[in-house]
Amino acid sequence: MSIRTKTIAIGVDLGGTNLRAVAINADGQIIERITYPTQAQEGPNVVIKNIVASVRTLLAKIALEDIKIIGVGIGAPGPLNSETGVVIKAPNLPGWENIHLRDIVAKELQLPVRIENDANVAAFAEYWKGAGQNSKVMICLTLGTGVGGGIIIDGNIFRGSHFIGAELGHITIKYDGLRCSCGNKGCLEAYVSATGIVARTIMAIRSGATTILTDMVDNDLNTLTSELVYQAAVNNDSLAQSIMHETGTLLGIGITSLANIFNPDFVIIGGGVSKAGDMILTPARQEVQKRAMPGIAEHLKILPAMLGEDAGAIGAAGIILYNETAKISD
Ligand SMILES: [Zn+2]
Structure with a gap:
C-alpha cells in the first residue's frame, strides 16, 4: 500500500435533514x-454532537492500522468564516x-x-474529482430547492471579502421579475430552482394552460414537483416541455452574465433539477452562444455535475487533502 492510499481525510456535509x-x-x-440524522430542530449543541458521533461511527468502520487521518473538513450552510472557523x-x-464549529469539533475529535x-465544497469537489478537472476558472451552479453557487479560480475557492461571495443564484435575470426568497425580484433562483x-x-x-400534470397530481397543485414537470415533458406534454425549455433559456441568460465576467472553462450544473440533462442544457448552451461576448462561448463547456449527492x-474532505497530496509522494 502506498503512502497516498494510507492517508485519508474525513468529509462531512451538514444538511438540514441528514x-x-x-x-x-x-x-x-x-x-x-455513512449518513446520520442532523436533528436540526434540537439546536446547535445536538447537531454538533451528531457531527462528532458521525465521524466516530465512520472511523469505527475503517481498519485504522497503517492509516493516517489528516483531518476533517465540514461543509456547512450559510455565511461562515473559514479562517476563524465560525458559522x-x-x-x-x-x-x-x-x-x-471548527474549534468545538477539533477539540472533541x-x-x-x-x-x-x-456550495463552495460541492463546487470544489467537481473541480478536484468531477466534471471541472484541470480548469483555470470553473463555476458550479447547484439547482435544488434554491440555487447554490461556487467559483473555483486556479484551484482556490472564491469567497469574496466577507465570505458571502458567489451567491450566484441571486444574480438578477429579470429587472421586475418573480419575487425571490432573498427579498429581491427577478433572481435566477426564482426561475430555475425546483421551487x-x-x-x-x-x-x-x-x-x-392544459396539461397532463393536473391529472398527475389529482388536481392538487400543492403536490406538484419539478420532477413531475420533467416527467410530463418526457411524456410529450407541451406545457411541461415549454417550461423545461424556458428553464434552460433562463439558466443560459444567468450563465451568460457569469461567463462574461469570469470567462470560465467550465460551468458545471448540479442538483436535482440537473437530472433533466440536455432538456435544459441544450437551450442554456444556445442562449449563451447567442448572448455572450465574442470568444466567451467558444471556450466554455456547460456540463452536468459528475459527483451527485x-x-x-467529497469536497469537504478535498479541501483537507488537496494541498496535502501535493506534499505526498508514492
Ligand atoms: Zn434572490
Missing part, C-alpha cells in the same frame, strides 16, 4: 460513507449564530478541522 460523512483517500476514492448564520439550522460553505419551476408551472396552469462531502 449529515453525510465520507472517508476519502488521497486519490479521491471513497473508502467508507455566522445558517438559515436552515435553528439557533446557529456565531457558532465556533482531537483532529485538525476546517469548515467551508456547503421556481413549480411556481412557473402553477402560474401557467392557473392562466388556463456525495459532492459536498
Whole structure:
C-alpha cells in the first residue's frame, strides 16, 4: 500500500435533514460513507454532537492500522468564516449564530478541522474529482430547492471579502421579475430552482394552460414537483416541455452574465433539477452562444455535475487533502 492510499481525510456535509460523512483517500476514492440524522430542530449543541458521533461511527468502520487521518473538513450552510472557523448564520439550522464549529469539533475529535460553505465544497469537489478537472476558472451552479453557487479560480475557492461571495443564484435575470426568497425580484433562483419551476408551472396552469400534470397530481397543485414537470415533458406534454425549455433559456441568460465576467472553462450544473440533462442544457448552451461576448462561448463547456449527492462531502474532505497530496509522494 502506498503512502497516498494510507492517508485519508474525513468529509462531512451538514444538511438540514441528514449529515453525510465520507472517508476519502488521497486519490479521491471513497473508502467508507455513512449518513446520520442532523436533528436540526434540537439546536446547535445536538447537531454538533451528531457531527462528532458521525465521524466516530465512520472511523469505527475503517481498519485504522497503517492509516493516517489528516483531518476533517465540514461543509456547512450559510455565511461562515473559514479562517476563524465560525458559522455566522445558517438559515436552515435553528439557533446557529456565531457558532465556533471548527474549534468545538477539533477539540472533541482531537483532529485538525476546517469548515467551508456547503456550495463552495460541492463546487470544489467537481473541480478536484468531477466534471471541472484541470480548469483555470470553473463555476458550479447547484439547482435544488434554491440555487447554490461556487467559483473555483486556479484551484482556490472564491469567497469574496466577507465570505458571502458567489451567491450566484441571486444574480438578477429579470429587472421586475418573480419575487425571490432573498427579498429581491427577478433572481435566477426564482426561475430555475425546483421551487421556481413549480411556481412557473402553477402560474401557467392557473392562466388556463392544459396539461397532463393536473391529472398527475389529482388536481392538487400543492403536490406538484419539478420532477413531475420533467416527467410530463418526457411524456410529450407541451406545457411541461415549454417550461423545461424556458428553464434552460433562463439558466443560459444567468450563465451568460457569469461567463462574461469570469470567462470560465467550465460551468458545471448540479442538483436535482440537473437530472433533466440536455432538456435544459441544450437551450442554456444556445442562449449563451447567442448572448455572450465574442470568444466567451467558444471556450466554455456547460456540463452536468459528475459527483451527485456525495459532492459536498467529497469536497469537504478535498479541501483537507488537496494541498496535502501535493506534499505526498508514492
Ligand atoms: Zn434572490
